Amino acid sequence: MNNKFLLTLGALAMLLAGSLFISACSSDPTSSNDDEDIEIEIVNFADQRLLTQVRLALDIESDVDITPDLMLELDTLNINAGNDTSGELTGISDLTGLEFALNLVYLRLSATSITDLSPISGLEKIDYLRFNNTPITNLSPLSNITSLTYFNANSVTGITDISPLSGNTGLRTAILRNVPFGNEGMETIRNFTIIHRINMRDTGVTDISVLGELMADGALLNTTPFAQEENGGAVLDLRGLDVEDWSPIAPYINQISDLSGVPANETVSIPDPTLEDFIRNLLEIDPQNEITTLYMSGIDTLNVNNINAISDLTGLEYAPNIRYLRFGGTTVTDLTPIQGLEKVEYLRFNDTNITDISPISGYSSLTYFNANSVTGITDISPLEGNENLQEAILRSVPFGNEGMTTLKTLTSLYRLNMRNTGVTDITILGEMMADGALLNSTAGAEAAGGATLDLRQLSINDYSPIEPYLDQIANLDGYPSN
Structure with missing residues (x-):
């Protein structure tokens, strides 16, 4: 009996010791735990x-x-x-x-x-x-x-x-x-x-x-x-x-x-009704709206060629950005309204009754000028200063030998029509050619098919000034054939 009792007490002691060991292990902070806390993410600011x-x-x-x-x-x-x-x-x-x-x-x-x-x-x-x-x-x-x-x-x-x-x-x-x-x-x-x-x-x-x-x-x-x-x-x-x-x-x-930052917007008066209608259509301005300076600044090109009813250019002075201006065949006689349009590069008013081109004396941007058959013009000196002028159509403009001095300043010319202009002395043409103008090699000439010179209906006795250059002029009219 005593031995059995002692054996039972020993077994209980072992069970108790094991339980304490397990409990101790489970409370060990170094032991593994599947439910440990997840690390909190912190936002990193470099600055x-x-x-x-x-x-x-x-x-x-x-x-x-x-x-x-x-x-x-x-x-x-x-x-x-x-x-x-x-x-x-x-x-x-x-x-x-x-x-x-x-x-x-x-x-x-x-x-x-x-x-x-x-x-x-x-x-x-x-x-x-x-x-x-x-x-x-x-x-x-x-x-x-x-x-x-x-x-x-x-x-x-x-x-x-x-x-x-x-x-x-x-x-x-x-x-x-x-x-x-x-x-x-x-x-x-x-x-x-x-x-x-x-x-x-x-x-x-x-x-x-x-x-x-x-x-x-x-x-x-x-x-x-x-x-x-x-x-x-x-x-x-x-x-x-x-x-x-x-x-x-x-x-x-x-x-x-x-x-x-926008310029003043002033009303523009255009007295010529035909010109006014043309500009309204060009700028898409309704009849009930006034034509103003801001509208006029949008005109880059104005071509009223052969609109005979147009006789007055007043109002165009408010179109400072015109670069192409053509009004040949109109009844315009006065260039004063366009005298300040110094950006004009292309100007053509052939077959008009203009007599005075002094209003365009301030122009220096012209590359093309055409006053064909404007017989009232005798003084072309206002064209001086247009060093970039490449084409000058002056047929039947009676500027005579006096006008040749002006032509000499047009050093970029590759096309010149001076037919029936009253010129008798072409010495200056030879000088221009010696300096590189009016030749096939002149800038822009090749793209236009070569240099062009029209000397028809002139009473010239001496052609020798241009003879050294004849083979360098693609289109030459008025030179006597052998």
Whole structure:
């Protein structure tokens, strides 16, 4: 009995010891545990100054870790370093960490040192983005952002390509002053179909036809959605642009509350009704609308050839960009209205009753001049100075030998019709040829089939000045055959 009792006590002792061992092992902190805590992910900010601003925006203490979930609460980050003297804001140079702010809708980084937008490339909810006065040069990280309503890159002069903004068809405000995107960038501007405010001052743009197209479709006007609510009307700044043709926006300037950089738009009077009708049709101006200086700036070419009813060119003085002007066969007698059109390159008024060409004495851009059969002209000296004149058609213009002095100044001529002009001495033609004019090798002559010289109906006794060059003149009329 005693032995059995002792054996039972021993067994119980062993069981108790085993239980204690197992319990001890299970409480050992070094033992394995399938349910151990998962490590918390912390967002890394490469720039501690940016981290400080994010903490302020989230209203959290410095000892609180910022997690991806916490970053989802960030919808606004407004950093304006414009007046910062401490460097805490201007020194911000790296946006790493913001890639987790997937719900960010408002982001301002004015006057910081940011150069790379890559960290925000995936923030597709942003509708307000401003980083004026920064050294950014590349907008391509913004290519996937299409929700912008406000964009400001004022004075970010390193940007030349704004095409990454193309998908933002809902953009309402674009501040692009001093961003040199030029005419190429206007193809991107074309996509902003509801824009009502744009600052494109000093952007290198010279062609504003896209703006006219946008206005025709309802953008950039006081009636554009949100224009009144956000700005009191449409706003357009075109200062510092070298624009010649303002006509694309001429029909709409009274529908833009705040317009800068556009010349005064004055009413133009065109007394000749036939010329007025022609210009209205050319510029597509409705009869109920006035012809204005902005409209007239759009005339590059005016061809009223053989419209006999036109007798007065008054009004054309307001068309400073005309380069091609033809009014042969009209009843015009006075060139005074066109005296200031110094960009004219092609001028033709054959078969008219003009007698005085002194109004065009200021011209220096002519490459083509045709006064064929304008017999009232005797003095061609106002043509002096047109060193680029290549073709002069002066048939039956009786300028005589006195006019040859003027011809000598036209050093680029390769085509000259001086038939029946009263000239008897062609010494100057020989001098011109010696200097390279009126020859097949003269610039432009080859493309025109060679040099052309018409000396018919002239009482010339001595042709020797031009004889050394006869084989270098493709088209020569009036030289006596052997």
